[in-house]
Amino acid sequence: MTLEAFADTIVPGEKRAPDDRAIAGAAAGGGAVIAGAVALLETPAAGIAAGLDDLTRMLNDHASAYAADRGIELDGSVPPFVSLAYADRIALVHALTSPGHPEKDGWVALALFSNMAFDTGAHLPTAEAIAADHPGLVAMGFAKPDPDGLWRFPAYSYGRPLARLHPDTTPSGSPA
Structure with a gap:
């Protein structure tokens, strides 16, 4: 739950259910x-x-110390970080990832992996992530593969070929 709450602080989303405390x-x-x-x-x-x-x-x-310093009463039914209000989660993560914090590297790593999960679905094969409507790939408009599972791009991203095809290139795209 704590790791979910941290990840949700980095890339927030909607609750899975009304009683979801981590998100x-x-x-x-x-x-x-x-x-x-x-x-x-x-x-x-x-x-x-x-x-x-x-x-x-x-x-x-850190969440317990943060709450104690600010007179915030934590709900003991969930871990301390999960108990914090979203604005307090943000403030604490900001402090932990700021230059000069002695544990910064660990917290930045968690933040980077949270972003990576959203941006790329790095733990999943891309075709599987897209088939499951991975939220980050959907948000970025990542193209779906053709029905055979392969990606083909009939329109170049710059609107034109970047180079002329070499005259000895075979139909499969290999050099002669």
Whole structure:
């Protein structure tokens, strides 16, 4: 729940259900959580899975200290970071990721992976992410593949070919 709340602070989205506490509901559509931020963080390829329990504990410790400093009463039925109001989550994450914070690198890594999950669906094959209407790829207007699963671009992105085809190029696109 804590990691979901952190990811939602980085790329907010709408609640999955009215009683969703991790997602603050600060934006319409799917955010980092729906995009799979926690799944990406937990993949071995991300390189931080082994430290997630420590980062979660530290984030909740920071949230408890933040709340105590401001006289905010936390709801003990959820982790401290999840209990914070969205504006307070933003303020705390801002402090943790600011230059000079001794733990900045860890928090920036979590933020980057939250963004990466939304922007690319890096933990999923692209065709699978698109078929599942991955929220980040949908928001960016990422093109769907042709019915055979391959991407072809009949119109060049610049509206014209970037170079003339070499005369010895074969029909498959290989050099002669």
